[in-house]
Amino acid sequence: MRTLALLALILASAWATEKRYDGYKVVQVKAKDVPSFQTLAKLYDEQSSIYDFWTEPRSLEEPIDIMVPPAYTETFERLLQTHNLEHRIKIADVQSAIEISRKDQASPTVVQEPRSRSGSLRYKLNWTEYHDYTTIVLFLAELAQNYPDIVTLITIGKTHENREMYMVKISNSQTSNATKNAILVDGGIHAREWIAPAFNTWLIHELVENYAAHPQYLDNLDWYILPVMNPDGYVYSFADDRLWRKNRNPVNGPCVGIDLNRNFGFHWNEGGSAGNGCDDTYHGPAAFSEDESANARDAILLVAERTKVYLSYHSYSQVWLTPWGYTVDLPEDYPLLFDLAQNAVNNLTAVYGTQYSVGSTTGLLYVASGGSIDWIKGDAGIPYAYTVELRDTGDYGFLLPADQIIPNNLEMWEAVKVVADYTMTIAN
Numbered sequence: 217m218r219t220l221a222l223l224a225l226i227l228a229s230a231w232a233t234e235k236r237y238d239g240y241k242v243v244q245v246k247a248k249d250v251p252s253f254q255t256l257a258k259l260y261d262e263q264s265s266i267y268d269f270w271t272e273p274r275s276l277e278e279p280i281d282i283m284v285p286p287a288y289t290e291t292f293e294r295l296l297q298t299h300n301l302e303h304r305i306k307i308a309d310v311q312s313a314i315e316i317s318r319k320d321q322a323s324p325t326v327v328q329e330p331r332s333r334s335g336s337l338r339y340k341l342n343w344t345e346y347h348d349y350t351t352i353v354l355f356l357a358e359l360a361q362n363y364p365d366i367v368t369l370i371t372i373g374k375t376h377e378n379r380e381m382y383m384v385k386i387s388n389s390q391t392s393n394a395t396k397n398a399i400l401v402d403g404g405i406h407a408r409e410w411i412a413p414a415f416n417t418w419l420i421h422e423l424v425e426n427y428a429a430h431p432q433y434l435d436n437l438d439w440y441i442l443p444v445m446n447p448d449g450y451v452y453s454f455a456d457d458r459l460w461r462k463n464r465n466p467v468n469g470p471c472v473g474i475d476l477n478r479n480f481g482f483h484w485n486e487g488g489s490a491g492n493g494c495d496d497t498y499h500g501p502a503a504f505s506e507d508e509s510a511n512a513r514d515a516i517l518l519v520a521e522r523t524k525v526y527l528s529y530h531s532y533s534q535v536w537l538t539p540w541g542y543t544v545d546l547p548e549d550y551p552l553l554f555d556l557a558q559n560a561v562n563n564l565t566a567v568y569g570t571q572y573s574v575g576s577t578t579g580l581l582y583v584a585s586g587g588s589i590d591w592i593k594g595d596a597g598i599p600y601a602y603t604v605e606l607r608d609t610g611d612y613g614f615l616l617p618a619d620q621i622i623p624n625n626l627e628m629w630e631a632v633k634v635v636a637d638y639t640m641t642i643a644n
């Protein structure tokens with residue numbers, strides 16, 4: 217038996233093609249003055265295929281998280297010394313952080329399978345670990361089957377690699393009428409931001425399976441949730457490269473992938489996106505060139521009229537962002553957008569003290585054109601459009617340990633409740 221197990225282990229490791237990050241470090245760097253900030257901005261512009269900027273250079277005050285490969289550790293250290301840059305190591309070994317993040321270390325390894333009232337096995341998905349795309353889709357299908365009066369699973373088209381994309385409609389058909397306001401939610405447009413789909417599945421579960429605790433949210437509102445906006449990238453981040461961000465369209469020779477959140481068609485390619493296909497923020501050959509963004513556009517336009525709020529979940533940074541991303545100008549109704557966001561964040565912070573900042577994309581982050589919220593507000597006409605960057609602030613970054621999924625979800629649910637209460641009051 218032991219020989220067999222050993223053989224299986226050897227075979228498994230021989231077949232494993234997943235990219236490893238042994239010896240990679242994440243270093244937080246802070247510029248002290250304009251020239252040292254410019255050095256970092258130049259590094260970002262010219263060498264982002266070597267140094268993965270987990271957060272982008274945005275202002276002098278904000279520290280930047282940069283992943284450094286082992287072959288460049290010394291070069292990078294010299295650069296830090298030469299330019300007198302303040303820095304500290306946030307993740308000493310990215311591979312170890314990847315392994316730790318996957319499962320809730322505190323939970324028992326054998327968890328009793330949840331069962332439905334009839335005794336049959338319920339879905340395998342839970343929130344003590346991150347789940348692959350297949351498990352998420354099975355979860356959605358089972359909810360649609362068990363709650364046919366509330367949940368409708370809508371296929372909205374196929375991805376580049378021919379996977380089905382799903383939107384979940386959650387609506388109480390008993391109270392259905394054409395004038396209910398709607399809230400639209402998405403997540404996972406960037407593959408490696410696993411906490412976003414992990415929140416969206418939880419939100420679906422809470423709205424549907426805990427309906428009795430807050431019936432008003434389904435009696436007075438409809439919800440459209442796209443839990444995983446970039447299925448090909450998400451699958452790739454599970455099997456091949458944990459830190460993959462873009463979709464998987466090999467449109468650019470040796471370099472694969474388009475940043476779907478730079479591919480939306482409102483002021484597309486007007487700054488803050490890359491024309492080089494090898495870059496992580498490559499905007500693609502044209503607006504909506506990608507199956508995933510085009511499918512999302514078409515699905516959203518069908519429900520845009522009644523939709524008042526759009527929440528697009530990302531990670532990380534703990535910020536709640538309003539449009540615009542393409543310009544430093546603010547939308548005319550910015551004070552309304554800001555107030556709702558701030559109220560939501562206040563409720564969130566009350567749970568565990570987690571701090572979120574509120575502001576416009578360009579005000580808090582950086583110019584980033586082709587983002588989904590700009591198109592949602594500018595073209596689809598959904599007034600309250602937000603990008604929300606979930607936990608954390610960089611201690612783990614994209615590798616948020618699984619034992620933070622539930623706390624993240626509980627506090628974010630308190631924010632969503634504020635948004636839902638407000639959405640019911642918005643006049644048509």
Ligand SMILES: [Zn+2]
Pocket residue numbers: 406409530531
């Ligand atoms: Zn993102």
